Amino acid sequence: MAKLSKAELAKALELYAVTDRAWVGERTLTACVQEAIDGGITFLQLREKEAPRAEIELRARVLLPLARKANIPFVLDDDVELAKIVGADGVHVGQSDMACVKARKTLGEDAIIGVSAGTVEEALAAQADGADYIGVGGIYPTSTKEDAEVIGLAGLREICEAVDIPVVAIGGITAENMSSLAGSGADGVALVSAIFAAEDIEAATRKLRQIADETFVAGAADVAGAADASDANDTTAPTDETA
Numbered sequence: 001m002a003k004l005s006k007a008e009l010a011k012a013l014e015l016y017a018v019t020d021r022a023w024v025g026e027r028t029l030t031a032c033v034q035e036a037i038d039g040g041i042t043f044l045q046l047r048e049k050e051a052p053r054a055e056i057e058l059r060a061r062v063l064l065p066l067a068r069k070a071n072i073p074f075v076l077d078d079d080v081e082l083a084k085i086v087g088a089d090g091v092h093v094g095q096s097d098m099a100c101v102k103a104r105k106t107l108g109e110d111a112i113i114g115v116s117a118g119t120v121e122e123a124l125a126a127q128a129d130g131a132d133y134i135g136v137g138g139i140y141p142t143s144t145k146e147d148a149e150v151i152g153l154a155g156l157r158e159i160c161e162a163v164d165i166p167v168v169a170i171g172g173i174t175a176e177n178m179s180s181l182a183g184s185g186a187d188g189v190a191l192v193s194a195i196f197a198a199e200d201i202e203a204a205t206r207k208l209r210q211i212a213d214e215t216f217v218a219g220a221a222d223v224a225g226a227a228d229a230s231d232a233n234d235t236t237a238p239t240d241e242t243a
Helices: 005-012 029-039 053-070 081-087 098-106 120-128 151-162 201-233
Strands: 015-018 043-046 073-076 090-094 111-115 133-136 167-170 188-191
Touching: 015 167, 015 201, 029 043, 029 053, 029 201, 043 053, 043 188, 053 073, 053 081, 053 120, 073 081, 081 090, 081 098, 090 098, 098 111, 111 188, 120 133, 120 151, 133 151, 188 201
Parallel strands: 015 043, 015 188, 043 073, 073 090, 090 111, 111 133, 133 167, 167 188
Antiparallel strands: none
């Protein structure tokens, strides 16, 4: 995939699917991911915390063509070297994983590098180190990462206001509460169980995509429209400096 602009990446983060085989049951991960793609996900991360590296590589090589066909970014969780080996579009790293600067050196300038952050300080550091986007959370309590600190909507807004790169919100987000993120500054949501625990993944994803469109795409348009209206209504006479 060609290097994405900041605007293109922000759009791609709208409905970000993170795999977790704990929710797959008797189904295959490949089939579940294809259903999610058919339902409208815009970004895919392969996350395998417990599997052997050889198995993760095999899964990555199977899922990468699915993402390519759908023209959506595909990244790996944590493993920078493996992302390079399989030709993934990039990697998402946590605070305790490989530093963003080293990941960039390994994967190159065109790679997508996301960094998890739970504070403004962590987010600003990731941005300074060259991250392409920030994964911010947890927004709500989640069973996917029970030890994750909850920063809430207030924490999300603070980080979005502090950084100039795209932000994706993660942690306990569902179809029922996603709309609460409207106006937060986030560009999208990263979901695990809301997608992969669904009995009908494609149908659930279609519903989630509709809500995401209303929350982020329409919301961004509303904010832009309000800004334009404010500019149009500004009748302040120019000063000597601005004339």
